[in-house]
Amino acid sequence: TQLLEQSPQFLSIQEGENLTVYCNSSSVFSSLQWYRQEPGEGPVLLVTVVTGGEVKKLKRLTFQFGDARKDSSLHITAAQPGDTGLYLCAGDRSGGYQKVTFGTGTKLQVIP
Amino acid sequence: KAGVTQTPRYLIKTRGQQVTLSCSPISGHRSVSWYQQTPGQGLQFLFEYFSETQRNKGNFPGRFSGRQFSNSRSEMNVSTLELGDSALYLCASSLAQGGNTQYFGPGTRLTVL
Numbered sequence: 001t002q003l004l005e006q007s008p009q010f011l012s013i014q015e016g017e018n019l020t021v022y023c024n025s026s027s028v029f030s031s032l033q034w035y036r037q038e039p040g041e042g043p044v045l046l047v048t049v050v051t052g053g054e055v056k057k058l059k060r061l062t063f064q065f066g067d068a069r070k071d072s073s074l075h076i077t078a079a080q081p082g083d084t085g086l087y088l089c090a091g092d093r094s095g096g097y098q099k100v101t102f103g104t105g106t107k108l109q110v111i112p
Numbered sequence: 113k114a115g116v117t118q119t120p121r122y123l124i125k126t127r128g129q130q131v132t133l134s135c136s137p138i139s140g141h142r143s144v145s146w147y148q149q150t151p152g153q154g155l156q157f158l159f160e161y162f163s164e165t166q167r168n169k170g171n172f173p174g175r176f177s178g179r180q181f182s183n184s185r186s187e188m189n190v191s192t193l194e195l196g197d198s199a200l201y202l203c204a205s206s207l208a209q210g211g212n213t214q215y216f217g218p219g220t221r222l223t224v225l
Contacts, residue, residue: 042219088155100157101157102156102157
């Protein structure tokens with residue numbers, strides 16, 4: 001059973017369009033991270049959200065952590081070809097010894 | 113500050129062989145975690161080391177093992193390789209045990225023939 005489900009699984013859009021990626025779980029997380037991974041490379045951390053309802057902006061990317069800390073979303077405005085990649089959410093459950101669990105991933109392709 | 117480094121970047125082995133992968137964390141980071149990434153299963157947690165001790169372990173067979181040295185560098189070993197072990201193996205470092213902010217290396221692409 002996947003602890004973190006991402007949707008959509010694949011997304012192909014034209015340059016300039018907006019998009020939203022969702023990360024959902026039935027579990028509560030103490031924090032949640034979003035990563036972007038390019039082919040053949042490791043994931044690169046984009047943001048960490050820790051407070052329920054928190055919204056963080058990173059240029060054209062907006063990240064939101066759900067009020068109940070069970071879900072998160074990533075919104076990209078005016079997508080560019082450089083945004084192409086695999087987007088992964090990762091949740092950390094409180095407890096100090098808990099490992100981080102990664103979501104199923106969303107593969108985004110932005111066509112010029 | 114230098115990032116996480118992994119060696120080698122690419123590796124080709126045959127079934128039954130064993131392999132050792134190496135990871136050097138960011139300076140000052142004491143926790144190292146290992147992940148296996150495949151197209152079908154995504155990113156799956158293997159184990160985490162902190163202060164030379166394995167602190168967490170994922171659901172992988174005993175053929176997968178690791179260790180951490182006093183300088184926080186870590187190695188992962190896979191014995192009796194199977195075709196299904198072909199994957200990208202990623203190492204991530206963080207400041208503290210169970211740290212929620214992890215920094216990943218570029219990975220080692222292992223192909224088992």
